[in-house]
Amino acid sequence: MRVLLALLAFFALTGARDPILVPEVSQHEIQVRQGFTGTELLLFGAILTPDGTRAGQDYDIVVVLKGPTRSIILREKQRIAGIWVNADNTEFRSAPTFFAVASSRPIKQIVDDKTAAIYELGLPWLQLSPIGAYDPTEQARFSAGLVDLLQREGLYKEDPRGVRVSEQVLYQARIALPSSVQTGSYTAETFAISKGRVVASAISRVEVKKLGFERATAQFAENYGFFYGLLAVLISIGMGFLAGRLFALV
Amino acid sequence: MDVYLPIANLSVNGLVIVALGALTGILSGMFGVGGGFLTTPLMIFYGIPPTVAAASAASQVTGASVSGVFAHSRRAGVDYQMGGVLVAGGIVGTLIGAGLFSLLQRLGQIDVVINLLYVLLLGGIGSIMARESWQTLRAQKSGVALPARKRRHHPMVASLPLRWRFYRSGLYISPLAPLLLGMFTGVLTMLMGIGGGFVLVPAMLYILGMSANVVVGTSLFQILFVTMATTMMHALTTKAVDIVLAVLLLIGSVSGAQIGAQLAERLPAARLRFVLASLVLLIALSMALGLGWRPDEIYTVEAL
Numbered sequence: 001m002r003v004l005l006a007l008l009a010f011f012a013l014t015g016a017r018d019p020i021l022v023p024e025v026s027q028h029e030i031q032v033r034q035g036f037t038g039t040e041l042l043l044f045g046a047i048l049t050p051d052g053t054r055a056g057q058d059y060d061i062v063v064v065l066k067g068p069t070r071s072i073i074l075r076e077k078q079r080i081a082g083i084w085v086n087a088d089n090t091e092f093r094s095a096p097t098f099f100a101v102a103s104s105r106p107i108k109q110i111v112d113d114k115t116a117a118i119y120e121l122g123l124p125w126l127q128l129s130p131i132g133a134y135d136p137t138e139q140a141r142f143s144a145g146l147v148d149l150l151q152r153e154g155l156y157k158e159d160p161r162g163v164r165v166s167e168q169v170l171y172q173a174r175i176a177l178p179s180s181v182q183t184g185s186y187t188a189e190t191f192a193i194s195k196g197r198v199v200a201s202a203i204s205r206v207e208v209k210k211l212g213f214e215r216a217t218a219q220f221a222e223n224y225g226f227f228y229g230l231l232a233v234l235i236s237i238g239m240g241f242l243a244g245r246l247f248a249l250v
Numbered sequence: 251m252d253v254y255l256p257i258a259n260l261s262v263n264g265l266v267i268v269a270l271g272a273l274t275g276i277l278s279g280m281f282g283v284g285g286g287f288l289t290t291p292l293m294i295f296y297g298i299p300p301t302v303a304a305a306s307a308a309s310q311v312t313g314a315s316v317s318g319v320f321a322h323s324r325r326a327g328v329d330y331q332m333g334g335v336l337v338a339g340g341i342v343g344t345l346i347g348a349g350l351f352s353l354l355q356r357l358g359q360i361d362v363v364i365n366l367l368y369v370l371l372l373g374g375i376g377s378i379m380a381r382e383s384w385q386t387l388r389a390q391k392s393g394v395a396l397p398a399r400k401r402r403h404h405p406m407v408a409s410l411p412l413r414w415r416f417y418r419s420g421l422y423i424s425p426l427a428p429l430l431l432g433m434f435t436g437v438l439t440m441l442m443g444i445g446g447g448f449v450l451v452p453a454m455l456y457i458l459g460m461s462a463n464v465v466v467g468t469s470l471f472q473i474l475f476v477t478m479a480t481t482m483m484h485a486l487t488t489k490a491v492d493i494v495l496a497v498l499l500l501i502g503s504v505s506g507a508q509i510g511a512q513l514a515e516r517l518p519a520a521r522l523r524f525v526l527a528s529l530v531l532l533i534a535l536s537m538a539l540g541l542g543w544r545p546d547e548i549y550t551v552e553a554l
Contacts, residue, residue: 035253035254073358073551073552074549074550075549075552083541084543086359086361091554142549148549149550149551150551178260179260183259217256217257217494218257221493222489225485226485228493229483229484230482230485232309232491232496233481235313236310236316237478239497240317240318240320240504240507241316241320242504243504244317244320247317247321247512
């Protein structure tokens with residue numbers, strides 16, 4: 001009887017003890033330089049009990065990779081008097097430039113809508129911070145439009161089977177970044193979920209930065225607009241002149 | 251060949267961009283139009299952000315016009331005096347255009363206005379040119395010469411005060427006419443990301459009544475300076491000039507412009523004008539249809 005109680009207590013206690021996540025990213029720094037055509041990030045890690053042994057239980061893993069946010073204005077075209085014009089718009093204060101969610105199972109099977117909304121698990125739950133009057137149906141229409149647009153540009157994505165968990169310990173997910181990613185600080189958040197509850201989460205960071213010539217050019221254009229413009233003009237004239245000379249010889 | 255564009259923030263196939271530059275360069279050399287009306291929409295279609303496309307196309311047009319201006323000045327095809335007046339007007343025009351651009355951008359209607367302008371201008375000019383060149387072609391075929399069309403300027407031009415002699419153009423008219431024309435094209439350059447050549451050339455022929463052999467060269471001369479001003483304006487305000495993109499376009503367009511100028515000397519002028527007119531009408535038609543059809547993207551994002 002005492003043994004049984006002890007066993008029960010053991011299971012109850014270990015069950016309540018939340019596991020820890022040890023996340024890692026294949027690259028902490030993505031270098032954007034000549035020839036950059038996008039890259040693939042491998043996000044992997046282990047699920048362990050606090051004392052460092054394997055958790056030995058089935059967890060669902062959700063990985064969210066989020067790029068730097070920015071304020072945007074989203075315009076919507078409507079047909080007015082036979083032609084399509086920008087008829088309506090809304091502003092979002094914190095639209096991420098990149099957002100990818102990978103999970104071991106479809107999000108709907110892992111958590112309820114409320115939890116998903118709290119942790120931003122999935123594209124429908126993006127917190128875009130709309131500015132101005134809040135009309136839920138209108139905002140929903142606009143966010144859906146934004147998500148659809150950026151999804152087709154490969155900047156927003158959802159992969160309901162993107163995380164592979166092996167032996168109840170190791171997980172891994174692959175997320176592709178297109179060449180059009182913005183530079184800045186990206187966060188990769190990993191969630192371990194059990195019975196619809198987030199039991200552990202961990203963050204790792206990825207820096208996307210331009211290097212060398214690309215970095216110098218971007219900074220030159222930003223800080224010394226006049227000279228940059230002058231350089232562009234001189235290059236155009238120089239090349240035009242050169243071609244004129246070369247062809248005159250032919 | 252993948253090339254990463256540091257300002258546009260994406261990688262493109264360099265050869266596609268060079269080819270695009272070559273295509274517009276040939277047009278530029280042949281017709282004296284900048285070719286911006288082709289490059290900008292095609293680059294946007296390829297996935298380059300619209301502002302970057304318009305800003306970088308301007309510097310590509312600069313390069314194409316330099317080599318074009320050289321080619322034409324070798325055969326005395328540039329009226330520098332007329333060109334100077336046009337440029338002065340053009341630079342005032344870009345300033346006005348920049349103001350209009352930001353106003354329309356705030357209203358969120360910039361792309362609709364641009365499309366409407368394209369349809370109206372290209373449609374109108376295309377039809378005039380097509381009719382005129384068609385008549386000439388028919389006359390050439392039948393052997394019956396057209397009643398020699400008296401080269402003269404529009405009555406409204408004659409009513410303007412102050413008169414200058416423009417020797418190479420063979421004109422004695424008020425400088426206000428080319429000044430206003432230059433201003434108008436300057437506004438268009440800033441708004442539409444084009445050189446304005448397809449407006450200038452017919453206007454010089456049919457409104458100012460300039461002699462045909464200096465029209466193309468002088469138009470290129472004006473475009474050269476106005477696009478330089480536009481590039482500077484973009485570099486200072488939108489900061490969207492992508493120098494890598496511009497160089498790729500330039501490689502194609504400067505060589506294309508030379509080939510185009512040589513072709514223009516060999517090919518019959520009337521047929522050439524007819525081809526340009528058809529091209530212009532075709533683009534106008536596709537844009538008119540585009541306004542009425544449901545666009546591919548209902549939503550557009552713009553950073554604040």
